[in-house]
Amino acid sequence: MKPINVGLLGLGTVGGGTLTVLRRNAEEITRRAGREIRVVRAAVRDLEKAKALAGDLPLTINPFDVVDDPEIDIVVELIGGLEPARELVLQAIHNGKHVVTANKHLVAKYGNEIFAAAQAKGVMVAFEAAVAGGIPIIKALREGLTANRIEWLAGIINGTSNFILTEMRDKGAAFADVLKQAQALGYAEADPTFDIEGIDAAHKLTILSAIAFGIPMQFDKAYTEGISKLTREDVQYAEELGYRIKLLGIARRAEAGIELRVHPTLIPERRLIANVDGAMNAVLVKGDAVGSTLYYGAGAGAEPTASAVVADLVDVTRLHTADPHHRVPHLAFQPDQLSDTPILPMDEVRTAYYLRLRAFDRPGVLADITRILADSNISIDAMVQKEPAEGEVQVNIILLTHITVEKNVNAAIAKIEALDTVAGKVMRIRLEELASK
Numbered sequence: 001m002k003p004i005n006v007g008l009l010g011l012g013t014v015g016g017g018t019l020t021v022l023r024r025n026a027e028e029i030t031r032r033a034g035r036e037i038r039v040v041r042a043a044v045r046d047l048e049k050a051k052a053l054a055g056d057l058p059l060t061i062n063p064f065d066v067v068d069d070p071e072i073d074i075v076v077e078l079i080g081g082l083e084p085a086r087e088l089v090l091q092a093i094h095n096g097k098h099v100v101t102a103n104k105h106l107v108a109k110y111g112n113e114i115f116a117a118a119q120a121k122g123v124m125v126a127f128e129a130a131v132a133g134g135i136p137i138i139k140a141l142r143e144g145l146t147a148n149r150i151e152w153l154a155g156i157i158n159g160t161s162n163f164i165l166t167e168m169r170d171k172g173a174a175f176a177d178v179l180k181q182a183q184a185l186g187y188a189e190a191d192p193t194f195d196i197e198g199i200d201a202a203h204k205l206t207i208l209s210a211i212a213f214g215i216p217m218q219f220d221k222a223y224t225e226g227i228s229k230l231t232r233e234d235v236q237y238a239e240e241l242g243y244r245i246k247l248l249g250i251a252r253r254a255e256a257g258i259e260l261r262v263h264p265t266l267i268p269e270r271r272l273i274a275n276v277d278g279a280m281n282a283v284l285v286k287g288d289a290v291g292s293t294l295y296y297g298a299g300a301g302a303e304p305t306a307s308a309v310v311a312d313l314v315d316v317t318r319l320h321t322a323d324p325h326h327r328v329p330h331l332a333f334q335p336d337q338l339s340d341t342p343i344l345p346m347d348e349v350r351t352a353y354y355l356r357l358r359a360f361d362r363p364g365v366l367a368d369i370t371r372i373l374a375d376s377n378i379s380i381d382a383m384v385q386k387e388p389a390e391g392e393v394q395v396n397i398i399l400l401t402h403i404t405v406e407k408n409v410n411a412a413i414a415k416i417e418a419l420d421t422v423a424g425k426v427m428r429i430r431l432e433e434l435a436s437k
């Protein structure tokens with residue numbers, strides 16, 4: 001059979017990795033796909049820089065040369081960002097080409113528009129590399145778990161923040177110092193906002209929630225809180241109480257709607273996912289039939305991400321000649337079967353909490369605090385008062401609550417912060433047991 005022709009948009013880290021893997025494993029990949037997957041052209045920003053890697057691969061600096069090339073069957077978008085990626089992907093679809101993309105921002109933000117265009121044109125848009133790099137989590141959720149009603153999923157889906165949290169715990173280091181280290185190691189971007197403020201994780205969570213529950217992409221409704229305000233004290237207190245703090249993306253089917261939230265989270269240290277360290281990623285999925293399943297691996301990097309890109313290329317190649325109705329739907333559910341279940345506002349989310357506050361060590365202080373919690377219908381699970389540091393008159397009090405509604409906790413925190421005996425702000429970190437039952 002004649003080869004399938006691929007055009008690459010971008011030959012940076014992931015583009016370079018994709019070319020390398022396709023070349024190195026060409027024989028195995030052809031045996032799997034049933035025909036050769038041949039890269040015929042790549043669009044790059046800097047021709048000189050790309051030459052060494054490209055070898056005899058024709059290069060262009062105009063990406064439209066790739067998306068408008070009639071010889072190309074599949075366009076692989078690896079340039080990232082929203083524009084011109086969106087325009088290029090839509091143009092490729094308009095030209096009847098399949099698209100493979102690693103662009104989580106693009107899929108989370110414009111996925112609904114892109115999938116509708118692809119559906120109308122009868123082409124595929126594959127995005128395995130957009131979530132958790134080399135972990136085949138899209139494939140697992142969309143196909144492997146297709147018998148299940150997914151109840152919830154929770155993922156460590158940003159390697160940079162997981163590296164920072166791991167170093168804070170292991171070395172007792174402060175957030176700002178570890179961030180500098182992550183930047184020096186090339187983990188974090190020069191502008192690390194997307195990584196540390198939970199935005200990158202929210203893009204990925206949005207995509208996972210859509211295929212887990214058969215809902216449209218709703219990035220704008222995801223609650224996003226990052227790790228930049230975490231202190232080493234909190235990391236250490238959590239550890240003393242038997243918990244690790246991880247930046248989790250959580251999507252949960254609740255009675256009144258779907259919870260969609262990214263935030264630092266205490267999880268019991270005995271859970272496997274609590275032991276996912278460094279820049280690694282992991283996603284825990286709870287299905288009603290299968291129970292809990294855990295997917296672990298590298299969430300970034302040239303070849304791990306290329307592994308996902310090439311898997312998509314093989315999938316598209318195998319299904320290229322199939323009737324579009326026989327292909328796996330983009331969001332796992334048939335497009336006319338997507339559900340309008342609402343995303344719950346954060347106030348309505350139910351979870352447990354770690355609260356840390358600084359209070360004067362005087363009679364009645366604890367009674368005031370616990371009364372406020374009781375009046376807000378919040379039940380205390382555990383409480384610790386730390387010794388005051390040398391020469392200090394205030395003490396740290398740490399409370400763990402049972403599961404309650406976020407709005408009650410917010411109201412209680414406001415009242416606690418208003419007490420004369422409490423100094424400064426209450427530190428609030430959500431806590432999830434992630435139990436398999």
Ligand code: HSE
Pocket residue numbers: 133157158159160161187195200299300
């Ligand atoms: N910045 C991302 C991370 C890279 O740290 O996980 C992969 O999306």
